[in-house]
Amino acid sequence: MKDKKVSDQDFLYSTARIRALENEICSNEQAGLLAEAKGEAELRRMLSEIGLEGDNLFCAIDERLQAAYDLVTELAGSDVFDVLRYPYDAHNLKSMIKADIRNTVPDHLFIHFGTVSVACLQELWQNQDFTPFPLHMAEAIQAAIDAYARTKDPQLIDIVLDQACYQDMLAKAENAQIPFLVDAIKTKIDLTNLLTVLRLLRMKNEQINAAYVKEHLLVGGMLSKEQLVLLFDGGKEALFGFLAIGEYPILSQINQEASLAVFERAVDDEYMRYIRDHTKYVAFGAPVLYAYLVARETEAKNFRILIASVKNGISPAEIKERLRCSYV
16 A cells, blocks of 8 residues: 655645754754863763753763654654664664574663564564564564574674665655655665675675675665676776766765775765755755754764763864764
8 A cells, every 4th residue: 555645745834843943953063062072071061052961861862863753753744754763673673583593682772763662572573473564674574584594694684674674665755755755765775785885895705796795785776786796896996986976976085995984984974965965955845854854863873973982082083083974
């Protein structure tokens, strides 16, 4: 069954509300100042000035992000933006499967932003009833368990569920018939696959062949698996030659020998650039709400980086290198 088509006209009021709230998002400039904090006490004080406070700052970050999801769901009157919550469902399912294999308790691994609550997940697992999950993830659970049983490779659990997760994200966007949302998810798939190709190039050995690469790639992007395998076969020269064309300007500027951490940040920044370029001057519509949630996700990631880095005595310059670009 197809979801109700979502029209940009449905978001006239919500767009105005979200545009006002964008001013509260931690900006690049503010994040840079937070990186200069001289110790945890000063960082706490500075964070409180922008509305983030509490005994446990990581819990405060989660509450801030949860409030953003709750608000957007309320304003939208639709669950279409659950596409951004599906990766949390996938994460929780991976944790549950691995814990079941190891006969351990995974409670500390769960993230509470999924479409299926953690409490419900545990009950569903006991009853082996996965119908509340999006279709592809529900069907992938047994496939992930079987893949592990066949190979004893826990990485295959991640691969199977990640592939299913993005299929569900794309299906949700296509059913809502929001072109921007479809393109944004396809772009996310492409960027994730390009990072996978680079990671596999760094690991390259006789076991990593075309079939191995294909198995690790997501489906549904604008770049086909065949194109991506050709980039892998051509080595770093082919990959960076492709990036130099200009489709992904931030990635094209990264030194070939940079660490994977640098590329991971560049992929995040490239996605933010894409979102910002396609939504910043949109008058109204679903793209504005989607961008707001991506912005809040990035803000939460930056807060976590700041808190952990300052606690561990990382220099301000190094912290700034780790921070992701903000929407504002």
